[in-house]
Amino acid sequence: MLRAGIMGGTFDPIHNGHLLAAETALDVFGLDEIWFVPAATPPLKSGAPDASDRMRLDMVRLAAEGHPNFRVLDIELERGGVSYSVDTVAALQERCPDTLLSYIIGGDRIGDLAQWHRVAELAERLEYFIGFSRPGYPADLSALPSPLRDKVKTADMPQMEISSTAVRLRRAEGRSIRFLVPDSVYEYIMRNDIYGS
Template sequence: MSTKKKIGLYGGSFDPVHLGHLLVAQAACEEMGLERLFFIPAAQSPFKPGMAPTPAAERLRLLRLALAGKSNYEIDEQEIARGGVSYTIDTVRNYVGRFGDAELYYLIGADHVSSLHKWRESEELARLLKFIVIPRPGQPEAVFPGEFRGHSLQGFPLGVSASQIRERVRMGLSIDNLVAPAVAEAIRNYKLYL
């Protein structure tokens, strides 16, 4: 049995962070025995080149509110600090340098698993870490391509997305019970997503 520290990396736009993100984080920590989980907001997702995210300062504010008091979760701003398109390999190399003796796990939506071989420097990614797949309700279990390894989460599948939340805000509908109460209040107070 491995005694290496297990560290999870959770990249994404988090635009906004919602309860689905938090439930996935909890399931990943519990099922995989992660000691720490880093939320890593992207400066610009390579999967959404035409979509400009909400300014980083606002997304970070919402993440801080959502993660307040959760001692095994941390926010890593390195992709925002680097700017430009955020590539996972750059971030993973940073973690290998910082935590060379740890097992690294990267959380990924089931809808992205089949395209892992298209990610920048995918062979190195496959060698450096394992993936934790976030299942989508009603979708078949993801199959890893080639050399990629990982585990699909069992707990807490929730069919909510940040784009649905942004649309609800634009339509004047409630986002209570979809985001943490402090996040909902901040979105209202700062008039985000209108």
């Protein structure tokens, strides 16, 4: 049975921290593939993404290009509207019944996991949630109810103080974002003048 980790998010833009988390999940948890799933409208974030759906999808595809274990799925962008993880996982299980799915989340999402839409159903559908600490957001499971806490596996990864918000802010201020995002994504952002002031 194939074991895949879902990495959802706005990816506005995808950056090297996302890729490091994906690679670490492959390495530590022995997953076969990472499926990047750009969100249409994330339920726990306010405001629309700065880049268009097409541009965000293009950037994720560029970032994943050439990695034999990375796949990019546009299932949430095709569906449109609010992107609930439980609906995405259910649809992916229908498409790929022989795949065991886990969901990769950062430390900033672990704390609000209990608030996710139909989280009990989502947890039942998954092998587990894979949680990584982020600067300022340790992988703290203590606030989670016991059944949910038991479905979260955490691992350490090299800490990179990068966020999509910081990338957009640096770009808007006219500062360099080189080496914060993959080279192909950097070139795409510059060529299309995304996130500029």
